[in-house]
Amino acid sequence: MRDGPPTRAEVCAAAIADCFARDGEILANPIGTLPVIGGRLAKATVAPELVMTDGEALLVENIIPIGVENPDKVVAGWNPYRSMFDVVWSGRRHVMMGGSQFDKWGNQNFAFIGSYDKPRTQLLGMRGAPGNTINDKTSYWVPAHTTRTFVPAVDVVSGVGYDRARDIDGNGGRFHNLGHVITNLCVIDFATPDNRMRLRSVHPGVTVDDVVAATGFELTIDGDVATSRLPTDDELDWIRTRIDPNGLGEDEVPNP
Amino acid sequence: MVPDKRVSIDEIAAEVHDGMTVGIGGWGSRRKPMALVRALCRTSAKDLRIVSYGGPDVGLLCRTGKVREVVYAFVSLDSIALEPHFRNARQAGAVTTMELDEGMFLLGLQAAAWRVPFLPTRVGLGSDVMRFNPSLRTVKSPYADGDELVAMPALQLDVALIHMHRGDRGGTGQYLNVDPYFDDLMCMAATRRFMSVEKIVETEQFLADGPAQSIRINRLMTDGVVETPYGAHFTECVPDYPRDEAFQRAYTASAKSDEAWDEFRARYIDVTEAEYQQAVKA
Numbered sequence: 001m002r003d004g005p006p007t008r009a010e011v012c013a014a015a016i017a018d019c020f021a022r023d024g025e026i027l028a029n030p031i032g033t034l035p036v037i038g039g040r041l042a043k044a045t046v047a048p049e050l051v052m053t054d055g056e057a058l059l060v061e062n063i064i065p066i067g068v069e070n071p072d073k074v075v076a077g078w079n080p081y082r083s084m085f086d087v088v089w090s091g092r093r094h095v096m097m098g099g100s101q102f103d104k105w106g107n108q109n110f111a112f113i114g115s116y117d118k119p120r121t122q123l124l125g126m127r128g129a130p131g132n133t134i135n136d137k138t139s140y141w142v143p144a145h146t147t148r149t150f151v152p153a154v155d156v157v158s159g160v161g162y163d164r165a166r167d168i169d170g171n172g173g174r175f176h177n178l179g180h181v182i183t184n185l186c187v188i189d190f191a192t193p194d195n196r197m198r199l200r201s202v203h204p205g206v207t208v209d210d211v212v213a214a215t216g217f218e219l220t221i222d223g224d225v226a227t228s229r230l231p232t233d234d235e236l237d238w239i240r241t242r243i244d245p246n247g248l249g250e251d252e253v254p255n256p
Numbered sequence: 257m258v259p260d261k262r263v264s265i266d267e268i269a270a271e272v273h274d275g276m277t278v279g280i281g282g283w284g285s286r287r288k289p290m291a292l293v294r295a296l297c298r299t300s301a302k303d304l305r306i307v308s309y310g311g312p313d314v315g316l317l318c319r320t321g322k323v324r325e326v327v328y329a330f331v332s333l334d335s336i337a338l339e340p341h342f343r344n345a346r347q348a349g350a351v352t353t354m355e356l357d358e359g360m361f362l363l364g365l366q367a368a369a370w371r372v373p374f375l376p377t378r379v380g381l382g383s384d385v386m387r388f389n390p391s392l393r394t395v396k397s398p399y400a401d402g403d404e405l406v407a408m409p410a411l412q413l414d415v416a417l418i419h420m421h422r423g424d425r426g427g428t429g430q431y432l433n434v435d436p437y438f439d440d441l442m443c444m445a446a447t448r449r450f451m452s453v454e455k456i457v458e459t460e461q462f463l464a465d466g467p468a469q470s471i472r473i474n475r476l477m478t479d480g481v482v483e484t485p486y487g488a489h490f491t492e493c494v495p496d497y498p499r500d501e502a503f504q505r506a507y508t509a510s511a512k513s514d515e516a517w518d519e520f521r522a523r524y525i526d527v528t529e530a531e532y533q534q535a536v537k538a
Contacts, residue, residue: 057435080435081283085359089378111355116388118349124337125310125330130357130383160382169394170404172381 002240002247006230008184008256009034009249010239011203014231015182017042019139020094025049027079027093033252035096035141036066037244038182044238053079063238067248088128091175094137096182097129101154104196104217106178108133108140108159116156129158134165137177143252145183147216162195184253186211187228192220201226205256258426258459263480265529268450269295272304272415275324279365279411279446280308281418281439282491285333285499287431288313289419289452291487291529296417297322298526307411309361309438311491312507315341319517320525323351327411329358333504334492340511355388356380362438364411369444374407381406416446419488420473421496422465423453427481429473430462433494436472443477452484454496486533503536 006014016038020028028050030039036055043050044063054060059077079087087093099108100123108129114120132138138159142149157164165173180200181188187200198220202211208225231239239249269292272278278296282288293313297320304322308314310331317323319341331339345351356364363375376395380386386406397403418439420429429451431439443449451473462471486493490500490507510520523535 078434081358081437082362085362088359111384112346116355117352119346122338122343122346124332125328126355126357126383126385127330128358130381130385131359131377131379134378134381134383157382157384157387164382168381168404170396170402172378172404175378176382 006236007250008203008205009253010231010236011228012182012184012253013038013041013239013249014235015187015228016096016141017045017235019096019180019182020050021046023047023050023094023137025051027051027053027087029053029093030096030141032096032098032141033066034143034249037239037249039096040064040066040243041235041238044243045235051077057081063242065242066244067246085131088131088135091136094139094179095132096139096141097132097159098141099149099159101149101151102140102142102181103151103154103161104219105161105163106159106181106190106197107154107157107161107164109154109156111156111158113155126158130160133160133176133178134173135175137179139179140181142181142183145185145211145214147214150215150217152217162190185214188219196220198222199225201228203228204230258424260425261427261478261480262425262456263450263482265291265295265452265482265484268292268417268480268482269299271448271450272296272299272301274301275303275305276301276414277305277307277412279413279416279442280306280313281416281437281442282311282313282488283309283435283437284330285311285335285504286492287419287433287437287488288491289417289487290489290491291484292417292419292450292452293317294525294529294532307413309358310339310342312339312504315339316525318342318345318351319511320521325352325354327354327356329356329361333508335499335501336504336508340508344511355385357383357385360385360406360408361411362441363408365438365441365445367408367410368412369441372410374409376405377408378405380408411445413442413446414448416442416449418442418450418473419452419484419493421454421493422457422462423451423473423481424459424462425456425481426459427451427475427478428459428462428471429453429478429481430466430471432466432470432496440472440477443473449478450480450482451478452482452487454483454485454487454493456481456483484529486536489533489536500536
């Protein structure tokens with residue numbers, strides 16, 4: 001087992017866990033290495049009511065390790081892709097996705113960079129981002145916070161941001177709800193009068209100036225910015241021994 | 257009694273004509289009807305409109321010049337996030353696209369299957385799906401709520417190609433993995449429907465291999481069936497076999513240059529299915 005003080009990746013995992021901690025009995029659907037670690041950490045500690053998948057088509061009640069072949073699963077449901085849309089459209093899900101570009105309103109792009117007819121860089125495509133963001137709470141994970149990721153304007157809106165949601169006719173945007181953006185440097189929320197991104201906390205060892213320099217738009221900073229919390233001993237034990245025994249989170253966000 | 261709807265892969269490929277809309281089952285690099293896709297690559301069909309939860313099916317058809325338009329929400333090899341040949345085709349401007357959300361895709365197929373012109377959804381509102389598809393319309397709820405919703409049009413298919421684990425000669429199909437994907441909907445949305453299977457069995461065998469609900473494809477959904485062992489290779493077809501990750505890496509490397517592609521194509525595409533399976537074993 002790993003020992004020593006909490007690493008940056010473990011701080012990120014705790015921040016991600018906090019995103020899901022008060023969701024109640026919904027499908028917590030973190031996508032990506034540290035999101036899965038953080039999501040399972042929340043279920044393992046403060047939020048056993050969260051419903052989670054094995055990363056595929058099964059709902060599982062036990063905390064399964066990431067990156068381990070054929071872990072034991074306490075199966076409590078069948079959730080193939082088609083059922084996942086039922087969950088998403090019923091509003092009982094909180095997804096954490098990645099993204100290649102974000103603007104200050106939380107518009108997210110992982111479809112492509114450049115023009116529609118002939119993109120400079122083809123990425124994933126729209127995937128489920130339009131449907132996720134218009135139906136359910138959505139948070140984001142950014143393992144490398146840079147000015148290439150946090151940009152003045154995204155090339156494509158896959159995930160809908162607050163400005164776009166407000167502009168939808170009638171009640172169409174009423175289920176839109178962006179939670180947090182967790183990065184390797186900080187925690188961002190949308191707790192501003194017009195829901196633009198605000199720097200909520202910086203991870204230990206990171207300064208506000210570091211975040212500002214790595215962000216390609218003006219991030220709202222009101223007053224003294226808090227420091228992200230350290231994981232508890234109990235959380236470190238869960239991460240190191242049961243959720244991420246192979247340290248995949250450390251590969252995704254190397255300790256500075 | 258069970259009719260006999262067995263056909264050959266080349267007979268199936270010959271059903272696809274220039275300009276047709278072809279739906280392909282599976283998801284990403286999972287349970288794709290690759291033997292049928294390979295056979296389609298060998299035909300002269302062109303200008304196809306491919307509708308797929310995309311994986312190497314889309315990449316191969318793009319690379320072999322079969323495709324005019326891809327209707328997609330993603331094209332991925334799963335363990336390799338971005339499909340390399342599709343990526344090249346897009347970045348060269350070689351194919352047009354209809355960019356959709358994964359769920360809009362399902363609604364388009366469902367609308368076609370139910371023979372209604374569209375299904376309403378909130379999905380797409382506010383996103384660039386609307387900007388990239390100017391033909392997409394919204395509808396206003398006729399009820400008191402007055403909600404404005406996207407009218408996802410039916411995705412009517414000319415031909416559907418799917419791969420199942422087991423089938424009988426009548427064209428009934430069974431999946432043995434955990435996710436049926438959208439293969440039944442693909443068939444229901446199509447005019448002509450063809451299924452490859454790992455193994456053709458006697459109908460009595462289905463319930464010995466899985467529960468009744470695993471018999472997802474009934475005879476009303478298919479026009480032809482063919483046995484193609486390892487027919488989903490190199491995509492995942494558990495429990496019969498996992499994804500061939502080494503082969504998938506070689507496939508990905510074939511996108512690096514024309515020379516690499518020519519070598520791959522000569523060895524694995526411009527050959528019969530039997531020769532392909534021999535080459536894979538070698």
